[in-house]
Amino acid sequence: MSLLAAENLSFSYNSAAKIKKMAVKDISFSVESGEIIGVIGHTGSGKSTLMQLLNGLLKPESGAVYFEGQNIWDNPKEISKFRFQIGLVFQYPEYQLFEETVYKDIAFAPQNMKLSQEEIDNRVNSALNSVGLNYEFAEKSPFDLSGGEKRRVAIAGILAMHPKVLILDEPTAGLDPKGRATVLNMIRDYKENTGAAIIIVSHSMEDVAALCEKLLVLSNGRAVMFDKTENVFSQYETLINNGLDLPSVAKIFEELHKLGYLKDKMAYTVDDAKKIIVDSIKGGALNA
Amino acid sequence: MENIIEIKNLYFSYVDTDNNGAVLDNINLDIKKGEFLCIVGHNGSGKSTLAKMLNGLLRPDKGTVCVNGIYTSDDKHLIDIRKTVGMVFQNPDNQIIASVVEEDVAFGPENLGCSPQESRRRVDQALSAVDMAEYKNTSPYKLSGGQKQRVAIAGVLAMRPQCIVFDESTAMLDPKGRKEVIATVNKLNKQGITVVLITHFMEEARFADRLCIMDNGKILKTDTPYNIFSDYELIENTGLTLPEPMKLIKALVDCGIKIDNKVFDEKDACAAIAEVLKGGAEK
Numbered sequence: 333m334s335l336l337a338a339e340n341l342s343f344s345y346n347s348a349a350k351i352k353k354m355a356v357k358d359i360s361f362s363v364e365s366g367e368i369i370g371v372i373g374h375t376g377s378g379k380s381t382l383m384q385l386l387n388g389l390l391k392p393e394s395g396a397v398y399f400e401g402q403n404i405w406d407n408p409k410e411i412s413k414f415r416f417q418i419g420l421v422f423q424y425p426e427y428q429l430f431e432e433t434v435y436k437d438i439a440f441a442p443q444n445m446k447l448s449q450e451e452i453d454n455r456v457n458s459a460l461n462s463v464g465l466n467y468e469f470a471e472k473s474p475f476d477l478s479g480g481e482k483r484r485v486a487i488a489g490i491l492a493m494h495p496k497v498l499i500l501d502e503p504t505a506g507l508d509p510k511g512r513a514t515v516l517n518m519i520r521d522y523k524e525n526t527g528a529a530i531i532i533v534s535h536s537m538e539d540v541a542a543l544c545e546k547l548l549v550l551s552n553g554r555a556v557m558f559d560k561t562e563n564v565f566s567q568y569e570t571l572i573n574n575g576l577d578l579p580s581v582a583k584i585f586e587e588l589h590k591l592g593y594l595k596d597k598m599a600y601t602v603d604d605a606k607k608i609i610v611d612s613i614k615g616g617a618l619n620a
Numbered sequence: 621m622e623n624i625i626e627i628k629n630l631y632f633s634y635v636d637t638d639n640n641g642a643v644l645d646n647i648n649l650d651i652k653k654g655e656f657l658c659i660v661g662h663n664g665s666g667k668s669t670l671a672k673m674l675n676g677l678l679r680p681d682k683g684t685v686c687v688n689g690i691y692t693s694d695d696k697h698l699i700d701i702r703k704t705v706g707m708v709f710q711n712p713d714n715q716i717i718a719s720v721v722e723e724d725v726a727f728g729p730e731n732l733g734c735s736p737q738e739s740r741r742r743v744d745q746a747l748s749a750v751d752m753a754e755y756k757n758t759s760p761y762k763l764s765g766g767q768k769q770r771v772a773i774a775g776v777l778a779m780r781p782q783c784i785v786f787d788e789s790t791a792m793l794d795p796k797g798r799k800e801v802i803a804t805v806n807k808l809n810k811q812g813i814t815v816v817l818i819t820h821f822m823e824e825a826r827f828a829d830r831l832c833i834m835d836n837g838k839i840l841k842t843d844t845p846y847n848i849f850s851d852y853e854l855i856e857n858t859g860l861t862l863p864e865p866m867k868l869i870k871a872l873v874d875c876g877i878k879i880d881n882k883v884f885d886e887k888d889a890c891a892a893i894a895e896v897l898k899g900g901a902e903k
Contacts, residue, residue, distance in 0.1 A: 374794045375765035479663040506710070506791045508662040508820050510859030535794050538864060575764075575796035580823070580864030580886060587890035593897050602864065606871040609893060613877060 333401045334362035335529050336418065336497050340395035341385055355381040357553040358395070363497065368523060368530040370540035370561070373550030374575030379533045380423065382550065383499050386531070387418040399497075416445055419495030423502045425486035426479065434460075434477075434485050435470040441493045459488035462525075463518055480511035487515070491522060498522060499531045504539060512536075516543055541565070541579040541600035549574065565600055581605045624783055624814050625651040625674055625705070629683035632669060643669045645837035647683070651783070656806075656815045658825040658845065661834030662859040667818045670834070671787045674816065675705035688782070703732065706776035710788040712768035721763075721771050722747065722756040728779040739778075746777040749811075750804050766797025770804055783814035790821060802827075822849075823863040826884045833858055846884065865889035872896075 343356040356378045363369055373379050384390040386397055388404050388411045396403045404414040422428065431437035438459050442452045460467060463484035469477075474485055487503065500519065504512040516539060523530050534540050540547060540561070547564040549557040551574040557564050565571070565582055578586070579600045588594050594612060599605035632644040643666050651657055651674075661667050672678040673685050676692035685692045687701045709715055718724035722743050729739040747753045750770040760768055769789055776784055786805060790798040798821070806827055809815045817824065825831050831845040835858045841848060849855065849866055862870060869881050869889055880892040 374796060375792075506663075506788065506820070508859055509822070509861035511663055512820075513861075535798075537795065575794050577795035577799075581868060583886040584865060584868065584889050584893065587886060588894060588897075591890070591894050593894055602867045602871055605868050606875065609872060609897075610875050610877065613896060 334398070335365050335400060336386065337362035337398045338382075338386065338395070339398065341382070341392050341397065342394045343381055343385055343390060343392055345381075354553050356385060356392075359550075359553075359555045360395075361548055361555060361558045363529040363531060365496070365529055366523060366527050367546065368520075368532065368544045370544035370547045371531060371533045371550065372535070372537070372540060372547060372576055373556075376552075377550040377574075378553040379550055380501055381553075383420060383501050383531070383533060386497075386499060387420040388414050389420065412444075416441070416493050417495055418497040418499065419490040419493050421487050421490050421498070421500040421503060423505060425489075425503075426474075426482035429474040429482060429486055429489075432473060433470065434465075434472050434474050437474055437485060438470075438489045438492050441489060445493065455492040455494070456488075459492040462491050462522060463488045464514060480507055480514070483507065483511070483515065484518070487518070494526070495528060496526075497529045497531065499533075501533045502535065503532065504534065504536065512539070519543070537565075537577050537579040538581075538601075541582075549576070551575070562598070562600065566598070621652040621654070623650045624653045624688060625649075626686045627651075627673070627683070628686075630673065630680045630685060631682040632673070632678065632680055643837050644673070644680075647837075647839055649832065649839060649842070651814060651816065653782070654809075654812055654814055655830065656809045656817070656828045657830050657832060658817045658819065658828035659832045659834060660819060660822065660825060660860060665834040665858075666837040667834050668787050671707065671785050671816070671818055674783075674785050675707060676701050677707070703779055704781055705783045705785060706779055706781035708769070708772050708776055708784060708786045708789045710791050712765055712772055712792070715772040715775070716760045716768060719759055720756075721752065721758050721760055724760060724771060725756075725774045725778050728775055732779060742778040742780070743774075746774040747771075749777055749808065750774045764797060765793045766800040769793060769797065769801050773801070773804060773808075777808070781813070783816065784808065785816040785818070787818045788820065789817075790819065790824065798824075822861060823885070825849075826863065833860070846882070850881075869893075 339360050341356055341359045342354060344352050344354045371379050385392055391405060399414050429437050435456055438456045439452050442455045465484060474482060503515050519530055544561055547561050548555060549564060556574055565578055568578055581602055582600050585598050597608045599608050627647050627649045630644055630647040631642055633642045635641055659667050676698050679693055687704055690697045690701055692701055716724050725743045725746055726739050729742045747756055750773050752770050752774060790801050802824055805815055825845045828845055830842055831848045832842040833840045849862055865883055865886050869879060869883050872879050873881055879896050883889045883892050
């Protein structure tokens, strides 16, 4: 039994209209605890719609979402129970901050979960800690923070629910390089510390290469590939045809292959590439 | 080369305090006619505020911004400044207002009082300049992010600006959309339009004539992209990063490998690495 599984999910926004356009068509995939899955695809490929289906914000037209084996729509009145377990961080989540203080904003979901005050305090503290902000931030107005800090507070608001599946829709869009690195490390740490499953939507091939074990590739509402990261990136033409790309380092290796170098080697991150090249230079010296 | 924009001792703050919380703190910058200037810096460093100064969307608290000899503080000539310097923002959905592509592009020229014939000519030229002519009768909502952003650029082009400021115009796009927009930006610059590109994607800086690093409302350094990216300490201290190919070459240099570090893109990096591998094989 998978932690979260989508089975033949389909959805369209105007199902009553004569010209029906499916936003998500027949998508199946599953996630286990402790996995990080990257979702990539061109704009309009259905990524955001799929994410909202996964945590029950949208109801599938056909197919189903199973959390720990249970169809989340079996009893629609209990859907909120699943939304607490499957946390969704929207695109540009900082626009949704609304409370007077950072504390109140992060405490919003735990309060709705009807937790005790003590437990709420604990969760707000640990959520702030997880996103690398100290407790002094708790009494600040979220609107006095920088863009990167606001983004982290918004993510902390979801982490405070202690979701077993954490879904993030383009969590690094619009952030500077340091802010991007901070958010990505935060996500990795949350996984390491809680064993949660992570699903991350991104337009950055470098980010998903560094972070994700598996990738789900969407195009025009369909799942084109769902496979290990290196297997997905080995399908260069499929990626290009679907508006995507290779990580920069992989492009360097493609060029090297054309010149006849390192033909049986491939790398997707700077660290891996460095190791391969250094080994090959040292190995070359040894042979000689 | 002649300057199109001259910024002198510019101070600006969003709140009314004396020099506290200055978002722009004594900026001095000349932008040359026809150049490609790229501005990078962390979130909150003042890039977007500076961008809004360039066509009078914001006006200095102290100091001056002068566009083709006209000060942005001069209310009477603000329209001339806006005609000279156009802006393209981050979110394509916030910039498109009409329900048909060509009507959207016509909004600018019509408001400038162009005749219908003149508007028609400008819209056609602008759409073909961004390779969107075949979509002129399409609804914008049917376009991809990159296509919408190119329509937004056409809308600015139809006002015949001499300079276009791109404020993180690729931040929300997928890889293909980003490539399309950056190719369009390069093409327009080659045709003589002055480009100011604000971005968080370091690899987009490679085409710039000059790269400007901002930090806490100040310009720390302006130089060629290569010289800026060679200053590792500066990059590190300002929370930025190297473009991936340069990152790889630097990692190799740090491992004690002698390699040509004058690289920018994947092709250069490949050539440099191939050279080292070849050397290794010959030994």
